[in-house]
Amino acid sequence: MKHLGTIELETERLILRKFCKSDVQFAFKNWTSDDKVTEFLRWQTHKDIKETKSVINKWIRSCRKPNFYQWAIVLKEINEPIGTISGFGFCEKTNKVHIGYGIGSKWWHKGITSEALHAVIKFFFEQVKVNRIESQHDPNNPNSGKVMKKCGMQYEGTLRQADYSNKGIVDACMHSLLSSDYFKN
Numbered sequence: 001m002k003h004l005g006t007i008e009l010e011t012e013r014l015i016l017r018k019f020c021k022s023d024v025q026f027a028f029k030n031w032t033s034d035d036k037v038t039e040f041l042r043w044q045t046h047k048d049i050k051e052t053k054s055v056i057n058k059w060i061r062s063c064r065k066p067n068f069y070q071w072a073i074v075l076k077e078i079n080e081p082i083g084t085i086s087g088f089g090f091c092e093k094t095n096k097v098h099i100g101y102g103i104g105s106k107w108w109h110k111g112i113t114s115e116a117l118h119a120v121i122k123f124f125f126e127q128v129k130v131n132r133i134e135s136q137h138d139p140n141n142p143n144s145g146k147v148m149k150k151c152g153m154q155y156e157g158t159l160r161q162a163d164y165s166n167k168g169i170v171d172a173c174m175h176s177l178l179s180s181d182y183f184k185n
Contacts, residue, residue, distance in 0.1 A: 001095050002129050003066040009119045014112065016071035016085065016119055019059045023072055026080040028052040031104035037083075040141040040165050041102060073103055073116050082107050085116045087124060095131035097124055101147075108143070114150045121151055125182045134176040138165055148175040152182070 009016040019027075031037045032046040032055070046052045062068045069087035074080065083103025090097050099120060103113055124130045137144035139158060149155070153175035163172040 001090070001092060002127070004127055005066045006063050006069050006071055007123075009071070009123055011115050011119050013076055014116055014119070015074040015076060016116060017074060018063045019056050019070065019072045019081070019084075021056070021060065023081050024049065024053045024056050026082075027056060027072075027084075030080065030082045030106070031084075031102060034105050036105040037102050038166055040138045040144070040167065040170075042165055044166065069097075069120075071116070071120070073101075073112070075107070075112065082112070083116075085113075085120055087120065095129070097128075097130050097133055099124075099133060099135045114147045117147060117151045121177060121182070125179050129179075131179050132176055134174060136163065136172040136174045138163070138167070138170045139173050140167070140170070145173055145175065151177070153177045154181075 006018045008018075028046060028049045032052045035045050038045045059070045062070070067090060071085050072081040073083040073085055075082050083101065085099065085101040087097045087099055099117065101113055101117060121133055124133055133153070135148050135153065137148070145155070154177065156174045156176055159172045159174060161169050161171060163170050
């Protein structure tokens with residue numbers, strides 16, 4: 001892999017970029033305080049903006065590392081972050097990355113998450129040169145799986161009680177896309 005860090009990516013409706021300190025209030029307003037967003041995630045809904053500030057400050061510091069990938073999903077129409085998408089869980093031996101995402105419920109079912117995921121998939125295959133991109137979701141959150149499928153990821157199976165979330169121990173539906181499949185299309 002050729003790590004490049006969190007570089008700015010642009011799509012028709014979105015700018016994916018590093019977080020900055022001025023994003024804290026938008027993040028708290030748009031998704032970190034939204035119970036619907038965190039229902040199937042590992043982190044609790046932020047009850048206080050100080051929690052959001054702490055997380056974003058950690059991301060800002062981590063962006064100096066070339067193998068750190070955490071993008072703010074900025075909707076051009078309103079010029080503010082409405083969510084985040086990240087690459088993590090790298091395996092250098094298999095050239096694998098895991099992708100996670102979350103956006104405010106106000107923007108669900110508008111194709112925004114899949115637009116962001118498409119851009120990140122393209123970046124990881126074409127620039128970072130990964131071999132495998134994977135992502136997973138709780139079977140009780142099928143809309144997340146629809147995003148993955150829309151972006152060309154293949155369902156590989158459900159791992160029983162292989163993950164945890166705010167619901168407790170949960171199953172994990174695994175999806176992936178290989179570079180050989182990506183470049184074939």
